[in-house]
Amino acid sequence: MKSFYGFIVLLLVLSACEPSLSEKEIRHYREQGDEIVKSASEKLSGTLMSKMKEGGAAEAIAFCHQSALPITKKMGAYHDVDIKRTSLKIRNPENLPSVEELKVLHYYEDKLVEGKELNPLVSLDPSGRPSYYAPIRVQKKCLMCHGTPKKELSSAIDSILKVKYPEDLAIGYNEGDLRGIWSISFPEIE
Numbered sequence: 001m002k003s004f005y006g007f008i009v010l011l012l013v014l015s016a017c018e019p020s021l022s023e024k025e026i027r028h029y030r031e032q033g034d035e036i037v038k039s040a041s042e043k044l045s046g047t048l049m050s051k052m053k054e055g056g057a058a059e060a061i062a063f064c065h066q067s068a069l070p071i072t073k074k075m076g077a078y079h080d081v082d083i084k085r086t087s088l089k090i091r092n093p094e095n096l097p098s099v100e101e102l103k104v105l106h107y108y109e110d111k112l113v114e115g116k117e118l119n120p121l122v123s124l125d126p127s128g129r130p131s132y133y134a135p136i137r138v139q140k141k142c143l144m145c146h147g148t149p150k151k152e153l154s155s156a157i158d159s160i161l162k163v164k165y166p167e168d169l170a171i172g173y174n175e176g177d178l179r180g181i182w183s184i185s186f187p188e189i190e
């Protein structure tokens with residue numbers, strides 16, 4: 001019996017040491033994350049659409065190629081966070097998912113298969129930084145560059161993509177699929 005109580009005390013001590021976020025902190029990071037993702041996706045998709053109008057898909061791809069990462073980096077610096085977009089099927093090798101992000105991507109894929117809603121997540125990552133994740137779903141307008149070759153993806157776009165991204169995995173998607181996630185890392189809590 002004595003060892004049983006000892007075990008309970010040990011469990012309590014261990015769980016007290018395990019860092020976690022309070023309800024209030026979770027709400028705070030969730031709101032911040034929602035806001036940052038909203039402005040970052042508006043910025044990316046707004047510029048993408050205007051480039052499409054200016055010079056068609058080739059111009060838009062050139063814009064994504066040169067500017068998608070610098071834009072998210074700059075917006076991250078402005079908000080004092082790291083902003084990343086990643087996926088199980090990446091186009092740009094620089095967007096490779098971390099171990100934590102892989103877990104989140106699989107979690108969302110499972111939810112999708114179960115027909116459940118995909119909501120943003122907040123957690124403390126192993127390095128002690130609060131993290132926010134949100135799903136990125138495929139919309140019809142994405143298929144021109146992320147759809148199936150010879151179907152939504154014209155051979156002209158397919159060949160531009162092959163030159164710029166020889167290891168591109170981000171094709172063959174359908175509307176509603178999980179394209180990837182937004183991953184935002186906040187500064188470590190002092």
Ligand code: HEC
Pocket residue numbers: 045057060061064065066068069085086087089090091092093095136137138139141142143144145146170179180181
């Ligand atoms: C005009 C072509 C084009 C369209 C339309 C487009 N994308 Fe992309 N997408 C790209 C290119 C090019 C990249 C690689 C960007 C880079 O080099 O950082 C990319 C990268 C991404 C990434 C980063 C992860 C990765 O694979 O490297 C995500 C997420 C993404 N796109 C989602 C979307 C979604 C969602 C839509 C629709 C709302 C969309 N894209 C529409 C061309 C496009």
